[in-house]
Amino acid sequence: MDAEFREMMASFPTGVSVVTARDGGSAPWGMTCSSLCSLSVDPPTLLTCLRTESPTLRAVLASGAFAVNLLHGEADWVAALFASGAPDRFDKVAWRPAGHTRSPALIEAAHAVAECTVARTHPSGDHVIVVGRVRAVERFGRFERESALLYGFRRYGEWSPGVPAAAGDFRVREREG
Structure with missing residues (x-):
């Protein structure tokens, strides 16, 4: 069942982020994460x-804060x-x-x-669901075009909303993930 479940979830493309935090000694920690969703707009929660x-989870829990870095389409590395x-x-x-929480902001890899700040946690299987209250959002506009990194079918891809649909708005990277 584990292999079947993994295969099924690998066929579900999703956005890619890096969750970062600082531990009590202010060392930075971070991990790639595709398990992310918005929960509420009022108050802003994810x-x-x-x-x-x-x-990284230990640092999130110790500091009570974290950052979600949404990666741009060229940040597969x-x-x-x-x-x-x-x-x-x-x-x-x-x-x-970052300004409010001091969690690491990946200023060249994130769009x-x-x-x-941590609002609640819920253990579930071998993971912990972390509910976070969004305190600030920062956008980076250093790139010629906006894009988002996606991962699905064990490959990275790039979604660029500025490309006309007729030309195809999703490009798959040749590199395997």
Whole structure:
């Protein structure tokens, strides 16, 4: 059943984010995450699901805050880096502490960052659902065109809303994820 469930979920394309936080000693932590959804507009709330054993989850819980970095379409290498667990990942990307929560904002890889405080948590299986109250949103406009990184069928893709539908508005990257 596990393999069938994984295959089914791999066939469901979704956006890609990196959830970041700082622990009590202010060390940055982060992980690639595709389990993200908006929950409420009033108040602005989202939820994300983080692996129970994740150091990023420990940092989120210790600090009571986190950032959700929505990756732009050319940041597939950042998604792969933060999925790898490499201990030096923050040395390889440009980031700065976000204004309100001080959680790491990936300023060159993200097209938008939501700063959140932890409202609630719910354990579920081998993950913890983290409900976050959005305190601030920052958009980055350094790119020639807006795009979003997607992942599905074990490949990264890019969605660019500015491309006419007749030309195709989804491009699949050749690189396997």
